[in-house]
Amino acid sequence: MKTSIEILTPKTLTEILGILSERQEILTLIAGGTDVITGLKQESKRFKDTEVLVDVNHVPELKEIKHMPEKITIGAAATFSEIYNNSIVSNELPILKKAVSTIGSMQIRNRATIAGNFVNNAPCADTVPALLVYNATIEIESMNSKRETYLQEFLQGPYKTQLKKDEVVTKINIPVPTKSFTGDFYKLGRRRAVAISRITLAVLMELKENKINKIRIASGSVTPIGTRFPELEIFAMENDVNDNLFKTLASRMGEEIIKITGLRWSSAYKLPVVQQMFYQLLKGIERRSL
Amino acid sequence: MAKKFSVVGKPVIREDGIDKVTGKAKFADDYKFNGMLHAVMLRIPCAHAKINSIDFSEIQNDESVFSIITNKDIPGTKKVGVIKNDQPVFCNEKVVTPGDVLGMIVGQSEEKLRSLVNKIKVDYSTLPLLTDPQKSLEPDAILIHPETKSNLIIHHPLRKGNVEKGFTESDHILEQTYTTQLIEHAYIEPEAVSAIPLGAGGIKIIGSIQNPFTTRRIVAAVVNLPLDKVQIIQAHLGGSFGGKDDTMCILAARAAVAALKTDHPVKIRYTREESILESYKRHPYILNYKVGFAKTGKIKAMRIDILADGGAYCSMSPFVTWRSVVQATGPYEIKNVHTDVRAVYTNNPYTGAMRGFGSPQPIFANESLMDEIALRLGMTPDEVRKINGLKEGSITATGQRLKNHDVNLLNVLSTAMKNTDFKKKWINNKKKESQLGELDLSQPVLKDSQYMNPDQLIKKGIGLAISYRGCSLGAEGIDAAAAYLSIQNDGSAYLLSGLAENGQGLRTTFSIVAAEVLGISHEQIFYLETDTSRVPDSGPTVASRATLMGGGAVKNAAEIILDRLISLIRKEWKLKKKDEIEFKENKIFVNKNKISTFPDLCKLAANRGVNLATIGWYKSPTVDWNEHTGQGDAYFTYVYGCHVAEVQVNLGTGEVYLDRITAVHDPGTVINKLGAEGQVYGGVTQGAGYGIIEEVTTDRGVIREQNFDQYLILTSKDIGEIKPIFIQGKEIFGPWGAKSLGEPTLELTAAAISNAVCNAVGKRFFNLPLNLEEIVLGKKLRPEEIKRGSLQ
Incomplete structure (x- = not known):
């Protein structure tokens, strides 16, 4: 395992994007850390260049779950426990709620986040099938760009996604499923x-x-x-x-x-x-x- | 019950419980010392190799390396073992298993040492591998330890009656082969030990040590010191289950060698990966059973052939397999028995003591077999067991007549059945044929007919298993234990036994025993830190012997003190012979009238110069054993148990849901009800994991599951209700007849579950664990590569 690692704790999205605009090759975003920390400890090749962790947990807008007229948006850094206990999710997205409930343990659900689950893109990511059937799209931002894409397109291969080194997933949008x-x-x-x-x-x-x-x-x-x-x-x-x-x-x-x-x-x-x-x-x- | 107890048998919270859950308890790795150095192990990723040379040149001048320790630095014995000295402390000629350690580098920063250890160049030539125990005794087999001339570690024969005659007298013959798997103890705390050099050439060891006296013997031999110069202190232990014996002895010895060479305290602590890699495991067994029985259900003869994979070193194999040979028939009276149990060397991870110790394997086999006999004869599982089960005066397979205690086997069986409505459920659930679809692997796409009706997907089953278990060491060796009790002049007391607190709650149990004798509260007793320099050698804390032997010693110590206090009272109060003295609730009564309190009496004793400190002793009655015939009084007493498993099996996925395990045990007198129930909850959960999920697999001798992401044990969500029931049979030995419970709670569960699965699905399984693939496909599937995709 690496002998030392720097951790940055930006307080706003703008701050995150600013950090990501340079030195990208040595930066790794971290939210719950349930994949990153174990990956670092096991010397995963995916983190071999990581020298700085950018902790996205302290940005309130990345944790919000909101019911908009047409869609439900879930902040990228919402934890599984937050999603599980949210009334909008309970009422409108029962399949996601059930998927979330099967993940790890209480301790893992208290830390792990929804975007972390698919950004890691392990074949076994539990929320991915649920998000896919809800036709989820994700919003991605960098200093100079903002885009929205279907989750299925975002996922490219095992442990590979479209996410660029200067980008961060900000939210997940799910069209409100009709009651039928x-x-x-x-x-x-x-x-x-x-x-x-x-x-x-x-x-x-x-x-x-x-x-x-x-x-x-x-x-x-x-x-x-x-x-x-x-x-x-x-x-x-x-x-x-x-x-x-x-x-x-x-x-x-x-x-x-x-x-x-x-x-x-x-x-x-x-x-x-x-x-x-x-x-x-x-x-x-x-x-x-x- | 003859005696009314004041505290024995009541639920008492363990004295170290609060400290452990609040993080105050100091475990081995919590100890730090001035000038302390760390030691990091050098290994090669190979199960069998000749070492040509080790080149330290690239690291020896690195400032992080304080010292390099190899075989040459050992002043005493270079090979050690709990029974046979076949395990090198540091391997200098060859390695026989990947856990083997070639040397250590020592320095202040463990982290730096870990990055340097890979730079040491080891030149080695790989040797052919022996990983199949069934090939180990072939004439041209590779020898793991050539000096032994054979890979046979031990052979225990047992001959009783004439099996051939028994088979000819039988109406039915059944022959089956069962296998059980390699498993890991999975204690929560990985190994850690520190060695601190003392003045005058002595050494102090503090570590996660299960058996301090065994560790002392081995460390003393390795560093070539007399026993009194080696002091072993046990830190709070984060689980052991039999697993912190050999490994900890050898780790302590390595730390001691380094500490004496460097004249600094030296700590060794293992990561989980190192712990799983180097520590010994439970023996995998291959068990062949042939049984002949009459149509009445009476068993006429049993021939048993068991092969145990001992792995690379002898370790406890001779004793583990000895318990197997004694108990292999199960708790049945059989006139003709012919048993051979062998343990052999291979290049697999070595195997040794683990809770159960040679009993879970044969119990899985013989209890499966009993259900098969019942099914063959159209009987229920209890009927065939009642016909053959051991009773008062029965003769066991080793020719021992059971006497002097309640032989409660059939009593635990009927209690378990009554509590679970067993017979009715078993008959209702019984299937005439296998409910599991036959899968054609060349046709991976399912045909319409293979889809199951959702109402038929989940099948319920109930199954039971019974056992008898010899208490303590039996004919393994001398069986005696000591306890030190010292009453202070305010009525408080120090207590310490030579047996160790390994998480089973022994400190509390022993405090209860002393408190009961002296009529005081167990809270007045301060249990001292386990330390070999303060109390006599009491043998190892194994074989579920602590309550029986150590409890006996504590009771003896308390009674010695009680006698002294009674003499004092009789003299001071000028009592007559017929006056009755009673110690109760911290007070002293004469003919029911309070005359003093316990603290006042202790103060008086101090003023009168009465010695209120003593060492109590408890020695087992003798046992005997003929190693050529396998006949003799193997153990001086036995305990009996029955588990009933109620399961549901998902025919689609092969999942086994454990709805309820009812565990009925006769451990003799229960000392701490809470502790006893805790043993049942833990043992049943471990036994269930052995039954359905746990397995260490190896690839060319290298363990693949080196952490708990891949080595899976059951969680609390995987097991439903566990219901402990105690039948407290009469017993003349131990404190008020308290015997053994720790291991009986584990040994039965897998067998009961397997019988329940068979009841649910109408198909018998012969190979543990009954995991998803075993149930659905009837075999295990092994990935070629288990490295996580996430690491690529």
Whole structure:
């Protein structure tokens, strides 16, 4: 582990952006630190040039959760505990709330932040499938620019994102889901707390006269990064909701995962289980919405 | 109950509890000394290699390096061991496991030393690896320790009756193979020890040490000093579970060598990774059982063949496997038994003592087997156990007749069943065939028929396991313990035993014992720091022997003092023989009339010159053992237990949800109810982890899970209700008949869970742990590379 490291604690977003405008190669943003600190300790190559940590925890606007007319915005540095205990999230984003509740332990949830989860972009990031089915966009700022992008586009590969060295994620925007949406989140770990997910699944759908009007499907830990399944979603649209459809969707998900991921040491277990549990998830949603 | 206790059997909060939860308790790494240096280990990432040379030239002149310590600096014994001296303190010729240490660099900054240690150039030639214990006894097997001429560490045979005859008399024969895995103790505190040079050539050691007297013996041999020149002090210990014995002895010895060479205090403290890498583990076993039984359920014969992977060093293997040979049949009276238990050397991490000590492995096998017999005969699990279970006067597999204590095996069984409504649930849950879908791995996409009805996804099961366990060391060796008790003239008291507080709550238990005898409060007793220079050698704190042996010694010490006080009272108050003296609630009563208080009496004793300090002693009755036939009175008494596991199994994922574990134990008299319940909660949780999740895997002898991100133990959320129930059987030994509990609480859980899983899904599992892949695929999956993607 590095013998010394400098920590800066800017108090405003402008201050953060100012710091990021120079010496970027030696700077690393830190929020909860649940990935950065362990990464530094384990001498992860991702932090080999890090000499200065920029702590974004002291900027109030990065922690706000607000209900706007069309969207809900969540500050990038909102912790999982803050999100879990927030009434807007409870009322409007139950799938995110459930995903958050499965993360680590109370201590980890008290520190870890939502942007940290996807900026790190581990395949097993628990909130990613939930954010993907909510069509989340993220706002990114640097000294000279401000942009908004879909999370799916932001995520580029395992531990890789679009984020540039001078940029910071400021907020997550989620279009307010209409009340006709229903859905669920599923996580499988080797134990029921402090568990890295083996499989995560998120589904959001809108039924109309027993047909699927809209559906969004995402998974984590079974593909190199959390991902949506557009082909599966298109296939499902306007189909009658019945047991056969669910079985077909689940098996198609299996095929898609083989296409994306190929066969790995864990496939013998994960492939049948992800299909089975996706089917179970759909059946559960069907039962609750009928 | 014969005697009405004032404090024994009540729930008492442990005396070190508040200090531990508020951070005041000093653990080994909290000690710092003037001029203290750190020592950092030199290792090579290889399980079997010949060392050609070590080149320190690049670092030896670095100002951070105060001294370099190797094998050449050892004044005494260069190889050590708790039983056999086969483990080098520093390896100078070869390494046989990746935990091996070649030398140390010593200096002020541990951080700098850690960055320098990689610059030492070790020239080594790799040697062929032996990692499969089943190949270790083949004629052309590589020898781990060539001087021993064989990889056999120990062979324990047991011969009783005639098994072949028993098999021919049987209506049914069952033969099965079971395997159990390598696991880590996972104590919360990694190893730490400091050695401080004393004047006159002596040395003081303070560390996270489980067995101070064993450590003293080994340090003394390594630094070539008489025992009295080596003082071992135990710091508050952050868990051990049998794991801070050999490793700590050798760490203490290394620190001592460095301290004496540099004339500075030297501290060694391990990271979690080093701790997991170097410390010994629980033995993996391969167990073959053949059992013959009549259609009535009566077992006629049992042939058992067990192979234990001892890893690179002997450590406790001979004793661990000895307990296995005694208990391998399970708690059943079987006329014909033929058992062989062998432990062998391999290049795997070495294995030694761990809570349970050679019992969880055979219990998993024999209790699975008992359920299979029941299923074969259409019986319930309790029926076949009642037919064969040990009773008063039964003869065990070692030919020992059980007597002089309540043989409560069937009593714990029926209590557990009654409390769980076992029979009804077991019959309701029982499946005729496997509920687990057969997966065709060449067809990874599921067919419609493979999707499960959500109402059928989760299956409930109930299972039980029973055991008997010999208390204390048995025929392993001399079994005696001491306690020092010194009453002050205000009625307060110092207490110290030669056994160590390893987190089990022994200080509180012993204070309760002394308080009960003297009719005072346990809060009046100040338990002293464990220190080899203050109290006689009492053997190791192992084998669930502390309450029984150390408690016996404390009671003896308190009774000696009590006798002296009674004599004083009789003289001072001129009492007659028939006058009854009673010590109660810190007061003294004669014929129910209060005559004095305990503090006043102690002051009087001081004024009259009465000695109120003493050493109590407790020695076990003799046991006997014939090592050629495996026959004899192996232990002087036994305890009995039954666990019932109620589980749900997710057929889709293979998850086993632990809804409730009911743990019924007969530990004899319970001294501290809270402490006893704590043993059950902890032991059951550890045993459940062994059953469903824990496993150390190795790649060419190198442990892959070197921290708790990858080595998973159960959390409190993974286990439902744990219900302890105590049956307090009569016993003539120990303080008021208090025996053993620590290890029995762990040894049964995995077997009970496995039987419950079988009840739930209609399929038996033979290989621990019953993790996700084992349940769904019937096998373990091993990644080739477990390095985190996040580190690339």
